[in-house]
Amino acid sequence: MHADQRCVLTGTHFINGDAACCEGALSAGARFAAGYPITPSTEIVERFSARAPQVGGLFIQMEDELASSIALQGMVWAGQKSFTVTSGPGYSLMMEHIGYAAITETPCVFVDVQRGGPSTGLPTLPAQGDMMQARWGSHGDYLTIALTPNSPQECYSLTIKAFNLAEQFRVPVMFMMDECVGHMTEKVVIPKAEEIEIYPRRLASKPPGEFNLFEAGEDLVPEMAHAGEGYKVYVTGLTHDKRGYPVLNPKAQHELVTRQFEKIRRAADELTIVETEEIEGADVVVVSYGITSRVAQRAIQMARDKGLKVGKLRLICVWPFPEKLIRELAPKVKALVMPELNMGQMVLELERCAGGKCQVISVPHAGGTVHKPADILAAIERGAR
């Protein structure tokens, strides 16, 4: 299905990443959001609070992030698309409800505009320090999907993608922006509504009485019924059976958790969303994501100017990690270089997948600004030796 043109601000804009993310959410069909102000994400909800009422929607500023991260799920179970937006400390407070969204298979989007941490850290400056938290932040076993935009244009288009993936797989999707991308202003082209693909909610195809809320078909993703539709849904954060009823035993736990894992794992190829350039025959491949991928691109150009054979692998979807791709790539190169605005998070995953088949060089950065291209270049040169 296509986007609803009443919500799409078709045209060419010069806006920042936060504003673009807001427009992306609206284009995706989200007219409801709950949030709590926190730098550098606040501009998203500021804009949304102005835009949403114009299309019959609403932004509610909750009393804290605990509240906003669950209020948005109430909105989803009422039949709407919804999201919340936060940063650093707020993201930490939301962790329990990411787990709740995972076990209740609530399709929704958590936007985290990453800033320097830990704790209050650097509220107005960029970092990519929440990447592991996006994967492991809530307790227990679950899988999420995480996307990383590197420009305001992508803050728009990938937000739509995030909502689509949330609906397709019925999972909370982490939209991992950073302060630099969020506050950076660039040209953003918003297409016509009919050019925007929207993944519709997978609604119950059976009537009440015959329908089981957590019974999944072939693709392991169950259909959804909302409150007020006569299905008398039962939604709980406890381990549950296909009816949604709590069943607290190892068998039920095994069935639920493995299905919820498997629905993502099976789609690994579809969720390998990357951008590559001159990977074939490269001695060194720079693996990066988010804002860092732009600085890395600069370093790659500098290295090529020096005659080095350098490829680019940009992760757009970081979780699930493109394991297969890395396993295939590692034996073919001398080194994989990974710059990131943290002390080395995703590089652990890269190392795991490379399995010792090539050198893996981390280019850590504590955050607050982006890398100097020269630092990445030095790592490329080291890897090429």
Place this chain on the structure above:
Amino acid sequence: MLKEIRIAGFGGQGVILSAHIVGRAVSIHQGGYATMTQNYGPEARGGAASAALMVSDQPVLFPYVTHPDILVVLSQEAYTRYAPEMKSDGVLLVEEDLVRLENLPPQARVYGIPATRIAEELGKKMVLNVVMVGFFCAITKAVDREACLKAVSDSVPERFRKLNTEAFDRGFQFGEELLLKGPAKEEQTVGVGAVESDD
């Protein structure tokens, strides 16, 4: 060609909007690329305002301005703070009534305009930023005049369009006339003083 631009002054002068207009002109009306960033830290409070722009005919990769090719300053504080970061052969545009040039970078080419006075002549001090944009456009040629005028129109409410277009024209005209004379230069330049850097 990548150009690093910084526009700085104090709050209320419309510094951010002026960078916005230039960025818009380049990326939307001229088919180029522009990336604008701002300072958001506590240092951005209390009166100081600054916006940075990377403009290029290629996609902009590195987002931050570190050594501006073009520096536009509308306050003494902005001058003191940012002049030392300029490229040695950079272009410096100043609001000449508000900025006293001292410790000027040796090779800098300096062009001054009484933007506030011109804006006041037009009846609205507020448009001094657009006067500055016109001036910027004429002197630096970093952006086409037509593209810039369109961006001015897009960026202001309908009822202020005429006033802002006039403001742009006045700044532009002033710039063109000044170009015939060549850049001004302070008599005594003492080199760059120690100024805290803005990492």
Place this chain on the structure above:
Amino acid sequence: MSTTDFVVHNPVEDLLRQDRVPTIWCPGCGIGTTVNSFAHALLGQDIDLSKTAIVSGIGCSGRVSGYMNLDSFHTTHGRAIPFATGLKLANPELTVIVYSGDGDLTSIGGNHLIHAARRNIDLMVVCVNNMIYAMTGGQAAATTPGSSMSTTTPYGAFEPELNMPQLVDAAGACFVARWTSFHVMQLERTMAKALKKKGLRFIEILSPCPTYFQRKNNLGDALTAMVDYKKRSKIKHGCHTWETALEPGGDIIVGEFVDREREDYLTRMRRQLGSHYSEFPEQTEEEISEGACSEC
């Protein structure tokens, strides 16, 4: 009519998920009693039960949502109110009831209770107060009175207890009442009344926990608790909520304390937004497939 033809049908059964019975509640627990009053109150209303949702947090009372044959949401600890807030705002047609315990609603979820009352969001909040964390085995709560014993206050509690009616009254709830699980008829009438109101309605129900609170404090069994509630309760409708504090052995002030008209969140929002708010009619199937808009 012979006795063998006589089929007893308790109308409340339709409102319960029969396939979930028996409940987890201990013998003598008061929660089931409150549910009975609640079910009767619901049945007496002109409410579309297919558009009625019940939301709970975690705890013994938090299990109520899962036994009701309504749209049931068993959320996280303390967060029933914000979940219910999202549910109500995104579908104002729903009647939304929050049913949870004292620890869940006033301690871990206390902030949400305050702000829901302040917003006067259209929710009915039922708080079963058994004065202890029962699900986890009898720890002290913000509502544990006086110097009561609990597993985390082995020498007696030394924190003052919270007066819930006063808190939600001060924060702006439009309806505030308290009963005990002894007052089944009064409770049903109050719940019926509250269901008809718009805004944040708060009902506290004192309820015995024979397994932990009564036992730890040598207060006898559930029957003793009923006798005690009967003896100590004083009905004071309209009484100032600062006079409703609970003290061990003291009077239990019960009744409907607050019943006022105050614009609820959504009404006020619509009024404030005025022409900035546009209705968003759902698109028809054809419109969706054509990608067309109903206004053009």
